Amino acid sequence: MNRFMLTALLCTGTLFSASAQVADTATYLAGVKAELVKKWPKNRTINLVFHGHSVPSGYFRTPDVRTMDAYPMQVLTAVKERFPYAVVNAITTSIGGENSEQGEKRFKKDVLVHQPDVLFIDYALNDRAIGLERSRKAMEKMIKMALKKHIPVILLTPSPDLQVDLLEDGNVLEQHTNQLKALAAQYKIGLADSYAAFRAVAAQGQALKELMAQSNHPDRKGHTLIAQQVLTYFGQL
Template sequence: MALSFAIAATVGAEPAEVSSYLADVRGEFVKKWPENRTVYLVCHGHSVPAGYFETPEVRPFDSYPHLLNVALQERHPTAMIEVVRTAIGGENSEQGVKRFAADVLAKKPDVITIDYALNDRRIGLQRARVAWESMIRQAKEQGVKVILVTPSPDQRSDFNDPKDPLALHAAQVRELAAIHEVGLADSFAAFQQAVAAGTPLADLMSHVNHPNRKGHELIAGEIAPWFGVEPPLEFEAGTNSP
């Protein structure tokens, strides 16, 4: 019943508008010293934003929070931009919401990304919804902008089955973005499009459920337009191997 009501409530609803949602943040990017200030983006979630590749190897400089930081700084060389990871490998959204106030909001961020759907399959859609909505509401109460991130792939899942649990969680993240009128970075769709265009999924992954650098570039490319930076993003040559 609750799920049916939520789906009905999204009829006609849309996520925030890419061109205007972070207008204030974009305005800070163009300010120069001494009028500028540090803009803080916090990436909250599980092992993917934490930078895990082939477990237990951690490669933060090849992960999407860092790649996003690089892309934004290159576009705005006079801006002060700090991207902070509060992600913990293995965590789900119920665990993430418990430390949201102390670990995320306490940093006084301008923007928060939330990326938990890959691990939320363990707790199911309803419990995940409660946790995600709590984080969204807490952020909005503090005047903090939010970008929800749909899951990156798990090679054990049926990527093309809309009833696969991972696809269902991706759909729920899209729904929450529409209901709460916050930002949406649709990583799941970006990976689907890359595969449909001929890129083998394995070429985007370092582990069964962790993207490699190419995969992280896809995710960064979904977040960057909210800050006025359109893909393809320009990065220095780096390792793209698993």
């Protein structure tokens, strides 16, 4: 299969099915969860690192940044409630406006230096600007670098842009979602499907603008929806 056929299949979702081996939510972070339940003096600091663009950075209505309302901090809060003896950091290495190619270039010095116990990557919303093939290459480089250091990786599918109809089959965000699903299955890593969560809301008839601070940035409720997808990997919260 050549690269152009692969891209076409990814765009239509043909390469991904319910049976694809994306990492299991119950077992993928078993080692991390085993560390999170340890009490002093046997515990250690656990670093959750969130790499991506403006959404994990906490941008609401630009230039307003609401770090404590964004999903990385919501995840930290929920993990701490679940694991009260744990020392946990939520480290955001995201930059507003960035795409995965830019994020890959600074990956070693800005991300790996934090020695992540879990790495979350969220670039798909901005990767529309560079296209599927370039996005796949950059994402794959970051995945490989992390896995080489035995770091669990969880990819995030895109949150909405109100200019894109999530209910339209084959829309550009769905194309990037399908590509990320295929990458997660290929490398047997985690996937937090933000896109599916927001699409389900839209399918129920709720206006997505009620979950958005501006066209391409979720508000606190929207970030909660993303956090819920991430938290499935940390057990019942």
